[in-house]
């Protein structure tokens with residue numbers, strides 16, 4: 001069974017001149033235990049997507065199935081099986097960490113609440129702060145507290161909307177470790193991000209979203225492979241000028257830039273061996289020849305540009 005299955009989802013805000021099509025015919029399946037990243041620039045539709053799936057916002061049309069339940073019929077049941085963390089939530093409550101979790105736990109009707117509170121506090125690494133006032137915590141601990149709250153009902157599917165936005169780098173690292181830990185425990189996770197590095201690190205698959213449409217879906221390797229991304233080579237040699245003029249006319253070369261003794265070469269395709277052989281034929285003293293793999297960022301920029 002898929003943990004989440006979305007088909008033909010549409011959402012429009014406003015009307016007439018102010019109409020914004022936030023989601024256009026979006027379909028997406030998420031397997032049980034998978035971490036999938038929804039990656040896209042600001043305004044792409046990420047938050048709208050998560051808000052609809054978690055019942056915060058109504059869809060125009062399309063079907064949404066979470067944990068085998070139809071959103072239109074069983075929203076309350078779905079809510080019992082999912083957790084949501086939306087953005088960097090401001091915690092400005094005068095309750096201690098334990099009291100904060102107890103408050104929401106009672107609201108959600110969590111069974112064996114006191115035991116579960118200790119479990120989630122330990123899981124997110126906030127147990128040592130259990131008696132501190134929530135609003136006085138550092139931003140990193142506030143984010144952990146919000147994640148702890150989302151875990152109270154032992155959710156099978158977790159929705160994380162920009163879980164590290166606004167956090168210091170080292171705190172973001174800790175939150176990412178926590179996300180991987182939750183995956184290890186079998187939680188299915190949909191996270192949104194505009195941070196390529198983050199999704200590359202965490203996700204089994206990514207969906208690139210732009211202007212309300214999913215424009216690519218697959219593993220990072222798949223997505224890079226879908227595009228004819230240029231391979232880059234960096235060559236250091238004793239006579240860059242000679243080397244450059246020797247290979248410049250080859251059909252495999254897209255672009256050459258010379259910086260002192262270094263050549264930055266952009267290739268058409270991936271036949272690096274041919275270039276290396278040509279440079280050897282040119283009899284320039286080669287000091288190094290290195291390949292730069294295309295990044296996900298290159299892929300994303302190219303995909304967005306294409307449209």
Ligand SMILES: Nc1ncnc2c1ncn2[C@@H]1O[C@H](COP(=O)(O)OP(=O)(O)O)[C@@H](O)[C@H]1O
Pocket residue numbers: 013014020021022040041042043044045046047048049
């Ligand atoms: N409540 C709303 N009313 C009107 N327009 C909205 C509303 N929420 C989002 N939008 C618009 O929908 C589009 C998608 O927004 P959003 O889902 O927040 O994008 P993201 O989370 O990817 O940055 C944007 O153009 C945004 O301005």
Ligand SMILES: [Mg+2]
Pocket residue numbers: 046047048161
């Ligand atoms: Mg958003």
